[in-house]
Amino acid sequence: MKLNHRAWAIAACVFATATAVQAQPQDFPNKPIHIVVPLPPGGSNDVLARVLGQKMAEAFGQPVVVDNKPGAAGNIATEFMSRVEADGYTIAVAPNQTVAVNPVLYPKLPFDVQRDLQGISMMGRVPMVLVVSSKVSATSVADLITQAKAAPDKFTYASAGAGSPQHMAAEVFKSMTGTRLTQIPYKGSAPALVDVLGGTVDVMFCPINSALPHIRSGKIRALGTTGTQRLEALLPGVPTIAETVPNYESDIWIGMVAPAKTPQPIIAKLNAELRRSLALPDVRAKLAEQGIYAETSTPAEFSALIASDQKRWAAVIKAANIVPE
Template sequence: MPFNRRTGVLALCLSAAFASPLSWAQDFPIKPIRIVVPLPPGGSNDVLARLLGQKMSESFGQPVIVENKPGAAGNIASEFMARAEPDGYYIAVAPNQTVAVNPVLYPKLPFDVNRDLTGITMMGRVPMVLVVSPARVQATTVAELIALAKANPEKLSYASAGSGSPQHMAAEVFKSMTGTRITQIPYKGSAPALVDVLGGTVDVMFCPLNSALPHIRSGKLRALGTTGTKRVDLLPNVPTIAETIPNYESDIWIGMVAPAKTPPAIINKLNAELRRSLALPDVQGKLAEQGIYAETSTPAEFTRLIATDQKRWAEVIKAANIKPE
């Protein structure tokens, strides 16, 4: 076939069509990457996105833009990602509430996390701490709080950031494992919930470590236990709740996801870059200051964690008859 403009264009189109995903990944990225955050600026998810976005931009030589898309307990951001182009240029911060709790709490979401999203990597954990208002609660240990709650069923109250929030789920697991009845007072977010515990309006809260720490140090809150499997470096004298209630665990974890059909080679390239960034001492130091502990995984491991936690929280939601707000 003689070469002319028409056949030349055809050849270029065919070449692009049959280019291997590996070659796409080698060129990736050739334009700005956007990180979607399902919550407002300022929290742990936003801190992770902005810190890692800066490191990714330096490494890739392309801008990395953070876009906050809060609302509907993170479902707005998840739906956006489910419909985003699967080319690696839109990725999203994924806390366990949005990808592990919401899919089993909300019965009719317009997307399917397991079908429409895929894991890139785990990024970190944020321990929570069980705190009480010293003005309202005399308990100084987890065991004393359990005894107080059992002696006064439904008289103690706990503040949550709303139905399905990490604070809510941590409290429901606590109640289930101890046979206690403590009344939930839901708020629209963690900040107003914490304000009322500090003000002595509510008795108890499972609070993210970074938010509670200044008030624990000032004496405005009393810390009884942390929610992870090991003690927190910033509160070495505070035991884990599991030291009193074996196998108790209810940390906040945060990962990164992409649209489901994103080429594996691009997922792997993003995974490698995020893991490299999270291993940097300066990144780990800045995160630790915020009560965030860096932790990474393979894409497959993170996708499995999402599925495993969905099963766990489905059981808790069913047993406690939790309904979305």
């Protein structure tokens, strides 16, 4: 059987395309990588992106650019990621708010996290701490629970808005302790903390890196941390909330995701590099200074965590009748 010139051309084109697709994972990366951050510069998500981006650039020999795309509680960045080319050159920082809470909080999002994205790896956890203003007399978690039960709805708590880690931590606390606290939502964690410092708001579940300087100065009081283990290095003597409220846990976790159709060899290469970087003593120390505890996983483990946390927060949102702002 003879092929004419046109058939040969088509065959050659198909072969070249197939070869390029097959070669892509081996050649990756051969151009700059972009890391999308769904929140403004300066926070834990941004710190992780920049610290790890520098290590990735050194290892891969290619620039790594951090693109902050804040807005709509992180939904703008997540929608962007659901539409970008699945080639590994655009990846994103993924805190639990954007990939586990928002998908079950907002009823009509133009993306589906489990369909459109896939996990690369966990990167770290940011414990929160339950703090009270200097105007609140409670000196322990048990004290606060007792006072809150004696005066339902008297105590106010600050959050960074519906579905934020501060909000969800408070709702879990309320549910598990049978207390009634009144939410005062803000557009971000920083203004929320300002009003707790000023005594306008009584209580806050605050990321530890933001709260620590003010705890040390005595402007606010730490009652308990939200993780499963005490943070003796940062908050010596401060118990976990779980020591008073068994099984309580509500940390912020942060990972990395890519578009769902990104080739698995590229996902594996990115995962290996993140795990290598996060094991470096200088990286772990730098992150710990910011209250970020390095943690890694396989891609499958991180995707499974996203799915299981969506179920967890869907139940909390339904029970507390939480609606988007």
